[in-house]
Amino acid sequence: MIKKQISYKNGLYLVSTPIGNLQDISLRAIEILKKSKLILCENRLHCLKLLNKYDIKKKLISIHDYNEKEVFEKIFSDLNDSLVCLITDSGSPLISDPGYRLVNCCIKKNIYVTSIPGASAVIASLQLSGMPSNKFTFNGFIPKKLQQAKDLLISTKNNSETQIFFSSSHRLKQNIDLIQKIYGNRKMAVLKELTKINEEAVRTDVGDMLERINQKKFTVRGEFVIILSGDEGGGVAEINSDILKILSILLKKFSLTDAVRIVHKLTGLSKKELYERALSEKNNDP
Structure with a gap:
């Protein structure tokens, strides 16, 4: 029986790698890594531990938060005519790791991007x-x-x-x-x-x-x-006098909506509750 060859689109493949145990990688991830032209990674030495285990020999390019756009420009032609993989030191790319800017550059240039899911801490x-x-x-x-x-x-x-x-x-x-x-x-x-x-x-x-x-x-x-654990009170805490003072000060400089948004971001208090109190404060101002 002849095994059917799978054809893959050229573009960027976000390949999840093990978070500790090197056996925690999918067969598809190994196949994609073997078919790729080059692999983008954080730490080359760390990456080689995984690649050597599965006998994968590819060109490696280091990628970090500060060089993603530069790397995109460098590999632009490769992304259009071959498979390029992005892996992290462990787990899923982009999750507290580089890749967000690179993915956005690809999307803006209509370059194919897909995820090869796997381990996640x-x-x-x-x-x-x-x-x-x-x-x-x-x-x-x-x-x-x-x-x-x-x-x-x-x-x-x-x-x-x-x-x-x-x-x-x-x-x-x-x-x-x-x-x-x-x-x-x-x-x-x-x-x-x-x-x-x-x-x-x-x-x-x-x-x-x-x-x-x-x-x-x-x-x-x-x-x-x-x-x-989450707040068992359902996320609504008491709006105390200190918070009311902050609201009052902010209402003198910002719109009601913006003041509520700022206090919500700082405290996590319910926007609805904050809005009602802010409205009351504003109406009571002389």
Whole structure:
């Protein structure tokens, strides 16, 4: 019986790779990588571990957040007449990794783009966390700068859906300290070494997690996924006097809609509740 040859369109293929265990890759992903003319990757040495395992020898081009448009110009003709793959160090391309700008450049030039799906640290962690998975928000890495980290956590703390964050090892304790100050003692899952022999999932609360780290009962190494339970109050918190003062100040400089949007972004409070209070404040102004 003659096996039918599959024909693939020329263009950009976003190929998901393993997040730890090198066997977690699809047959289709291996086939596409073998058929490609070149492979875009973050770290060449890291990429070669996977390619060597499956005997794939291709030209590699490094891609990072700061050179995506430059890379697009360099490979423009290749994208039109061959298969070009984009992979990340682990998991799905573009998810807290480079590729967004490259994909947009391709879309603007009507270059074919498709996804070869596979492993995702976000989904694997959510499955293992024991948290509700019908609704969730992925927030990427908690920012390095303290104020930006505070802004992100404040804007998400009153949301009712499960919250997912990435964290590096050297900022894990600092990030959980900040979570405790802003979120309080929320239910939490911290996961590391996903799909590897030393995979670990700690399902606890914020206070206990900090205690484990402080008492060195939890090894802080590698990259982590932090998952927090949603606000059981349904996302509507009390609009206190401090927030009313902020609203009042903003209403003097911005429209009612813009003032509500700014406070909602900072606090995560219900837009409907904020709008009603802002309207009341505006009507009561002399």
